[in-house]
Amino acid sequence: MWQETKHGLYKQFVFTDFHHAWSFMEKVSVVVNDLDHHPRWQNEWNVVEFWLSTHEPMQSITEKDWELSKKIDVIAGNDAETAPAAYDDKITTQITEVQLYTDGGSRGNPGPSASGFVLLDMEGKVVHEHGIFLGITTNNQAEYQALKIGLEAALQKFQARNVYVYMDSMLVVNQMKRIIQSQKSRLMAYPRRYSAASPEV
Numbered sequence: 001m002w003q004e005t006k007h008g009l010y011k012q013f014v015f016t017d018f019h020h021a022w023s024f025m026e027k028v029s030v031v032v033n034d035l036d037h038h039p040r041w042q043n044e045w046n047v048v049e050f051w052l053s054t055h056e057p058m059q060s061i062t063e064k065d066w067e068l069s070k071k072i073d074v075i076a077g078n079d080a081e082t083a084p085a086a087y088d089d090k091i092t093t094q095i096t097e098v099q100l101y102t103d104g105g106s107r108g109n110p111g112p113s114a115s116g117f118v119l120l121d122m123e124g125k126v127v128h129e130h131g132i133f134l135g136i137t138t139n140n141q142a143e144y145q146a147l148k149i150g151l152e153a154a155l156q157k158f159q160a161r162n163v164y165v166y167m168d169s170m171l172v173v174n175q176m177k178r179i180i181q182s183q184k185s186r187l188m189a190y191p192r193r194y195s196a197a198s199p200e201v
Contacts, residue, residue, distance in 0.1 A: 002069045002150050008040070008053030009065050011072075013080035014099060015046045020079055027075045037068050042126065048080075080098075097162040100150045104169075105144030113137040117150030119158070128153055143169040147176075 002009045015021040021043060032039060040051040047096060050072065052065040099122065104115035116131030134145055147167065154160040167173060174180045 002052075002066075004061055005062065007067050008051040009061055010049070010051050011034055011069070011089070013048045013050075015048070015080055018045050024047050024076060024079065031068065031071045032182050033066065033076065034073075035062060035068055039068065042129075044059055044126075058091050077186050095127065095158040096160060098127065098154050098158060098160045098164070099124075100147075100154060100163050100165045102143070102146035102150045102167045104139070104144070104146035106137055106139045106142050110136055110138045113139075113142040115146035115149060117146055117153070119150065119154060128157055140169070140171055143167065144173050147172060 002011045004010075013021075013024065015024065025043060025048060027040075028041075037052070040053070042049050050069075052068055053061065098132040099120040100117060101120070102115070102117040102118065104113065106113040112134065114131060115134060118126055119128040121127050130149065132145070132149065134142060137145075149163065150165075151163060154163045165176075171180075
């Protein structure tokens with residue numbers, strides 16, 4: 001049964017193995033594209049979880065969300081087992097520290113660019129991930145955007161007080177540590193309360 005949570009309609013599907021879970025996700029992706037829906041979902045081996053929200057004010061659940069939920073149930077059929085436990089909608093408020101891995105790049109520098117990040121809890125479990133297409137920018141701008149959207153997500157979704165940042169841009173890391181200063185304001189500035197940890201390549 002789908003649960004109405006503050007993050008949208010939630011349901012967990014458990015399959016016998018990753019192969020069945022992957023096949024299920026491929027079929028769902030077709031339906032998602034047909035409905036022009038943008039759900040949040042995550043997969044960990046044989047488990048697939050969904051949060052359906054059409055991004056209405058106050059994360060309200062709409063008929064479009066219910067329509068997609070029914071289609072997902074049909075796709076799952078009898079292959080998925082009943083979720084072993086109810087979703088705890090307060091889980092996001094319990095995370096106070098996160099690890100943030102970011103990256104950004106430009107094909108052409110400047111050229112078509114994208115940024116992305118992954119947030120993990122302190123035990124290494126992925127709690128949120130996101131990527132965006134930026135249009136035409138430089139590599140450095142894409143790296144900064146990745147850091148920006150990652151920090152914003154850590155604050156907005158988890159109210160994290162400590163963020164451990166890992167990235168491979170020495171320019172961004174050194175500027176965040178105030179080792180160097182950029183003369184180009186378009187690279188953008190960031191709140192002082194966040195600092196970058198030593199980069200991991």
